[in-house]
Amino acid sequence: MTQRNPMSHDEIAQFADNAFLDQTFPKQATDYDDLSRYLEENAGYLPNMSIFDETYQQYQETN
Template structure:
């Protein structure tokens, strides 16, 4: 079964890193409302646009989602 985007994102966490995706993951970890089972780009994008004031740019989400898709294809 394919991982959810949240499960993938948690593999990117690194509190000591200044990498944008790592920072996104660190902040998403504390977001109690994050759709943890979601795999759909559009639904995740809508959630983040409306609720994720910790995400300075949606291009960070786009880059993270691209990595998520690439990882899923390599499994």
């Protein structure tokens, strides 16, 4: 959620904005498999999973 920026055209910022607006997105989850499974099954707003992979890697590096 720290990557949110409604004015940006960056894929990660758009993903973060859409996940924020997704009422059922597991915002408190930290497990890669849980998040990945949710996105594969429910996130029509995510054009490809590589965006999530990159975002998750950045999250891992900052925590």
